[in-house]
Amino acid sequence: MKVWVPADAAARACGADEVASAITAAAKQRGVTVELIRNGTRGMVWLEPLVEVETPEGRRAFGPMTPEDVTALFDAPDSHPKAQGLTEEIPFFKRQTRLTFARCGRIDPLSLMDYEAEGGLAGLRAALARPPAEIVEEIVASGLRGRGGAGFPTGIKWRTVLGAKAAQKYIVCNADEGDSGSFADRMLMEGDPFCLIEGMAIAGLATGATQGYVYIRSEYPDAIRVMRAAVEAATRAGILGADVMGSGRAFRMEIRVGAGAYVCGEETSLLNSLEGKRGVVRAKPPLPALEGFMGRPTVVNNVLSLAAVPWIMAHGGAAYNAIGINRSRGTIPLQIAGNVKHGGLFETGFGITLGEIVTEIAGGTASGRPIKAVQVGGPLGAYHPVSEFDLPFCYEEFAGQGGLVGHAGMIIHDEGADMLALARFAMEFCAIESCGKCTPCRIGAVRGVETLDRVAAGDPTALPLIEDLCNTMQLGSLCALGGFTPYPVLSAIRHFPEEFTPMREAAE
Numbered sequence: 001m002k003v004w005v006p007a008d009a010a011a012r013a014c015g016a017d018e019v020a021s022a023i024t025a026a027a028k029q030r031g032v033t034v035e036l037i038r039n040g041t042r043g044m045v046w047l048e049p050l051v052e053v054e055t056p057e058g059r060r061a062f063g064p065m066t067p068e069d070v071t072a073l074f075d076a077p078d079s080h081p082k083a084q085g086l087t088e089e090i091p092f093f094k095r096q097t098r099l100t101f102a103r104c105g106r107i108d109p110l111s112l113m114d115y116e117a118e119g120g121l122a123g124l125r126a127a128l129a130r131p132p133a134e135i136v137e138e139i140v141a142s143g144l145r146g147r148g149g150a151g152f153p154t155g156i157k158w159r160t161v162l163g164a165k166a167a168q169k170y171i172v173c174n175a176d177e178g179d180s181g182s183f184a185d186r187m188l189m190e191g192d193p194f195c196l197i198e199g200m201a202i203a204g205l206a207t208g209a210t211q212g213y214v215y216i217r218s219e220y221p222d223a224i225r226v227m228r229a230a231v232e233a234a235t236r237a238g239i240l241g242a243d244v245m246g247s248g249r250a251f252r253m254e255i256r257v258g259a260g261a262y263v264c265g266e267e268t269s270l271l272n273s274l275e276g277k278r279g280v281v282r283a284k285p286p287l288p289a290l291e292g293f294m295g296r297p298t299v300v301n302n303v304l305s306l307a308a309v310p311w312i313m314a315h316g317g318a319a320y321n322a323i324g325i326n327r328s329r330g331t332i333p334l335q336i337a338g339n340v341k342h343g344g345l346f347e348t349g350f351g352i353t354l355g356e357i358v359t360e361i362a363g364g365t366a367s368g369r370p371i372k373a374v375q376v377g378g379p380l381g382a383y384h385p386v387s388e389f390d391l392p393f394c395y396e397e398f399a400g401q402g403g404l405v406g407h408a409g410m411i412i413h414d415e416g417a418d419m420l421a422l423a424r425f426a427m428e429f430c431a432i433e434s435c436g437k438c439t440p441c442r443i444g445a446v447r448g449v450e451t452l453d454r455v456a457a458g459d460p461t462a463l464p465l466i467e468d469l470c471n472t473m474q475l476g477s478l479c480a481l482g483g484f485t486p487y488p489v490l491s492a493i494r495h496f497p498e499e500f501t502p503m504r505e506a507a508e
């Protein structure tokens with residue numbers, strides 16, 4: 001009997017370790033031999049712990065499992081109350097286009113044999129057969145844009161680093177993943193770590209960088225452990241090191257742990273932190289691509305950008321580019337969270353509408369009450385009301401509505417949400433997380449909290465000040481923390497104006 005129980009942090013938080021122990025104990029008691037594999041998650045978080053059992057038809061899913069549900073898994077699997085049918089036939093899973101997450105949940109994350117059997121290393125082999133400039137052009141042709149938030153074309157960034165003359169260049173993977181409602185980087189690192197390693201090695205070959213760092217937030221102990229073990233295994237297997245797969249080309253990697261500041265996800269702040277300095281934003285120029293880590297040319301890319309690369313190299317940039325709309329090409333791993341029935345990771349081509357995601361795929365709110373607003377793109381993302389549900393998911397359309405795709409995390413709120421409190425939270429978050437380098441953000445966010453408190457107290461002069469302040473923050477901030485905090489605030493005011501004038505209305 002072959003059984004999979006995720007060792008993903010979300011599944012563990014839901015009791016996956018206890019379920020795994022119960023399966024081992026039940027098997028022993030019955031004298032049944034069970035091969036128990038701790039995989040990554042399939043991303044259907046509302047079904048975690050999701051146990052899978054191999055059958056001739058495919059893997060059958062059971063979830064959300066408790067230790068008490070394990071007996072029936074052995075004794076009466078066909079009538080098991082938690083049976084979900086074949087995993088890959090579950091509608092949430094079946095509707096996806098899984099390129100980056102194709103292996104996540106299917107394999108033992110630390111088995112290189114599994115990894116290769118499911119298509120791993122094909123991209124690196126393809127890259128090794130081509131000169132650096134051709135690899136870069138393949139990524140340019142794919143249309144891949146940075147999945148960390150800014151959406152900058154990945155191939156263009158690589159082209160800059162390739163063209164820079166330096167004795168040493170670096171690849172830095174941004175795995176800080178500070179956005180609320182985001183978890184795709186973590187899931188990928190815990191469920192398919194070799195995919196990220198392969199992507200980074202390809203980036204090294206493409207740009208001439210021989211050293212890579214993955215900067216992971218300290219709140220991700222499981223991802224740190226899995227990534228460290230995977231780097232060791234890849235080095236032992238000759239995928240990393242002085243002679244990448246016998247090519248004579250070098251690429252080494254190390255895992256670094258961040259101390260936990262939202263602003264350390266901003267690339268220049270991250271580089272300061274990586275150099276052992278305080279995580280403060282650097283003014284640009286110079287671009288990190290020319291003067292990055294230790295002043296050397298550096299590619300800084302998000303986990304998802306780098307993890308998309310092996311598929312692109314294995315299947316061609318044109319195949320990736322064939323998916324999507326506008327200048328938003330390929331797939332985007334959406335992260336659905338908040339007050340929602342079916343939360344989790346849903347990888348799909350750009351172009352699906354916000355309404356389809358939230359109502360059809362995610363099944364609406366967990367509370368059963370009507371949806372009020374969805375915040376897309378983390379704490380700096382705008383609130384989108386139901387009237388914007390026909391918005392296609394892509395960089396251009398969201399920017400056109402005063403919002404952003406960001407890292408594609410989305411938090412759903414039902415009608416009970418207090419939009420004034422959420423706007424205040426955005427300002428407070430900025431005030432707490434500000435690196436302090438520029439005045440509009442450092443002082444502006446504090447004044448924003450105070451002024452929203454005046455709005456709440458019914459001061460009719462306060463709201464125009466908020467709009468003025470947001471304007472100053474947008475135009476005058478050095479980075480997107482201060483520059484984008486106005487998005488949630490202004491969108492909340494625009495779509496729910498009545499919530500920002502309660503006392504005034506009462507007085508009138």
Ligand SMILES: Cc1cc2nc3c(=O)[nH]c(=O)nc-3n(C[C@H](O)[C@H](O)[C@H](O)COP(=O)(O)O)c2cc1C
Nearest residue numbers: 146147148174176177178265266267301302305480
């Ligand atoms: C305040 C702030 C926080 C950020 N946090 C992250 C993060 O956690 N992860 C990330 O990949 N990018 C983050 N970014 C974006 C990075 O600065 C940078 O654009 C990105 O790492 C580049 O990689 P990409 O081109 O692959 O997206 C953040 C930006 C800002 C302004």
Ligand code: SF4
Nearest residue numbers: 435437438441479482
């Ligand atoms: S906007 Fe805020 S976080 Fe960004 S540089 Fe200015 S003070 Fe620092």
